[in-house]
Amino acid sequence: MDKIANLALSLKDELIKDRRYFHSHPETGWFTFFTTAVLAKRLSDLGYEISLGDKVVKADARLGLGSKEQCEKAIERAKKLLSPEEAKYLPYMKDGLTGLTAFIDTKRPGKFTAFRFDIDSVDVTESAEAAHRPCKEGFGSDIAGITHACGHDGHMAMGLALAKLIAKNLDDFNGKFKFIFQTAEEGTRGAVAMEAAGVLEGIEYLLGGHIGFQAETNGGIVCGTNKLLATSKFDVHITGRSAHAAGAPQEGANALLAAAQMALNMHGITRHAKGVTRINVGVLRAGEGRNVIAPNGYLACETRGEDTNLNEFMYKKCMDIVKGVSEIYGVDSKVVMTGGTSGANSDKEVTEIFYEAAKQSPFIDDDKIVKELDFGACEDFAHFMRALQDRGAKSGYMMIGTNLKAGHHNSKFDFDEECLVAGVDIYLRVAYKLNGAKK
Numbered sequence: 001m002d003k004i005a006n007l008a009l010s011l012k013d014e015l016i017k018d019r020r021y022f023h024s025h026p027e028t029g030w031f032t033f034f035t036t037a038v039l040a041k042r043l044s045d046l047g048y049e050i051s052l053g054d055k056v057v058k059a060d061a062r063l064g065l066g067s068k069e070q071c072e073k074a075i076e077r078a079k080k081l082l083s084p085e086e087a088k089y090l091p092y093m094k095d096g097l098t099g100l101t102a103f104i105d106t107k108r109p110g111k112f113t114a115f116r117f118d119i120d121s122v123d124v125t126e127s128a129e130a131a132h133r134p135c136k137e138g139f140g141s142d143i144a145g146i147t148h149a150c151g152h153d154g155h156m157a158m159g160l161a162l163a164k165l166i167a168k169n170l171d172d173f174n175g176k177f178k179f180i181f182q183t184a185e186e187g188t189r190g191a192v193a194m195e196a197a198g199v200l201e202g203i204e205y206l207l208g209g210h211i212g213f214q215a216e217t218n219g220g221i222v223c224g225t226n227k228l229l230a231t232s233k234f235d236v237h238i239t240g241r242s243a244h245a246a247g248a249p250q251e252g253a254n255a256l257l258a259a260a261q262m263a264l265n266m267h268g269i270t271r272h273a274k275g276v277t278r279i280n281v282g283v284l285r286a287g288e289g290r291n292v293i294a295p296n297g298y299l300a301c302e303t304r305g306e307d308t309n310l311n312e313f314m315y316k317k318c319m320d321i322v323k324g325v326s327e328i329y330g331v332d333s334k335v336v337m338t339g340g341t342s343g344a345n346s347d348k349e350v351t352e353i354f355y356e357a358a359k360q361s362p363f364i365d366d367d368k369i370v371k372e373l374d375f376g377a378c379e380d381f382a383h384f385m386r387a388l389q390d391r392g393a394k395s396g397y398m399m400i401g402t403n404l405k406a407g408h409h410n411s412k413f414d415f416d417e418e419c420l421v422a423g424v425d426i427y428l429r430v431a432y433k434l435n436g437a438k439k
C-alpha cells in the first residue's frame with residue numbers, strides 16, 4: 001500500500017456514508033436542488049470556488065426540462081431536507097438551473113485537469129423487498145418513482161472524496177483542478193447546456209467514468225471506453241381532425257394511424273453499412289374514443305449510432321418519415337427534441353494513464369484489467385469529450401468494477417461499495433500523474 005492507496009482507504013467510511021445519504025434522497029433530471037446544495041456546501045468548505053446557476057447551465061439550451069409544478073415540488077422537498085447553510089445555495093438554481101462546478105488553483109504552473117461526476121437518479125421506484133439492501137439497512141429512497149438505480153450516488157461520493165484529498169494535499173500538485181458535477185445525465189440532457197455555459201473553458205484533460213456496466217466484478221476496470229454511441233431523443237406530437245367513425249370518417253384526419261405508421265416505418269429504416277445503429281419508439285399514445293377518428297397522437301422516440309454521422313442518418317430518416325406520413329394522413333406533426341449527445345472515443349493517451357494507474361492500484365486485480373472496450377451505449381459524457389477533443393484537449397472514460405445485485409436502472413439495482421475506494425484511488429493516481437509536483 002503506497003501513499004495514494006492509504007489516502008483513498010482513509011475515506012472508506014466517509015465514502016459509504018455519503019453514498020448512502022445521497023441514495024436516500026434521490027432527485028432526477030434538472031430538479032437536483034437538494035443534491036446540488038449539499039455538494040456546494042461540502043466543496044465550499046473544502047476551499048473550492050463554487051459556480052452555480054446560469055454560470056454553469058445555459059437555461060435555453062436545456063432539453064427535457066419537466067413541468068413547473070414538478071420543479072416547485074422538488075424545491076419544496078429540498079427545503080425540508082437542507083440545513084439553513086445548505087439552503088442558501090437554492091436561489092441560484094431557480095427554475096432548475098442545477099448542477100455545479102468546483103475549482104481550485106495551486107497557483108503554480110501546470111495542467112488544468114477536470115473530473116466529471118454525474119448526480120441525477122432514475123425515474124423508477126426502488127424495490128421495497130426486504131432482501132434489497134438499501135431497504136434492509138435503512139438507506140432506501142425516501143420518494144416513490146425516483147431512485148439512484150444507476151450508481152450516480154456512488155459517483156458523487158467518489159467526487160467528494162477525491163476533491164477532499166486533492167484540497168488537503170494541495171502542496172503535492174501543480175496547475176488547476178475543476179470538478180464538474182453534472183445533472184440530467186439520464187436521457188442525455190445535461191452536458192449540452194453546461195458546455196454552452198462555458199464550463200469546459202481552458203480544460204486540458206477531462207476524466208470521467210462509471211461504476212459497473214461492463215466492469216462487472218470487484219477489482220475490475222476498463223481503462224479506456226470507446227464507441228460511446230451518439231443519440232437523439234425526440235417526441236412527435238401529431239394533430240389530426242376528429243370525425244364520426246361511421247357517419248363521416250372521410251372528414252377526419254386519423255392521427256392514430258399516422259402514429260402507428262410512423263412507428264412501423266421508423267423501425268423499418270434500412271440500416272447503414274458503415275456501423276451500428278439503433279431505433280426505438282418507446283411510447284405510442286393516440287385517440288380519444290371508440291367511435292371517433294383519433295385527432296391526436298404522440299410518439300417518444302430515440303435513435304442511436306456508432307458515431308455522430310450514423311446517428312444523424314437515422315434521425316434524418318425519421319424526420320423524412322414524420323413528414324411523409326403526415327402528408328399521407330393529412331395531419332400536422334411537431335417534433336420536440338428532449339435530449340441527445342454526440343458519439344466519442346477515449347483518447348489513447350488518457351487510456352494509457354488510466355492503465356498505468358490500474359496496474360499500480362492495490363484495489364485492482366491485474367487479471368481484471370481491460371485496457372480498452374467498446375461501450376455500445378450512450379453516456380452524456382460523450383458530449384463533453386467530443387467538445388474538448390475538437391479543441392485539442394484530451395478526455396477519457398473508464399469503468400470501475402463492482403458486483404451488481406441487478407442491472408442498471410432496475411428497481412433492485414445495488415452495487416458493492418468496495419468499488420468506491422478503488423475509484424478514488426484510480427482518479428487520485430491520475431491526478432498525481434497529470435499534476436503531481438516533482439519534489
Ligand SMILES: [Zn+2]
Nearest residue numbers: 150186408409
Ligand atoms: Zn443510467
Ligand SMILES: [Zn+2]
Nearest residue numbers: 150151152210
Ligand atoms: Zn449512469
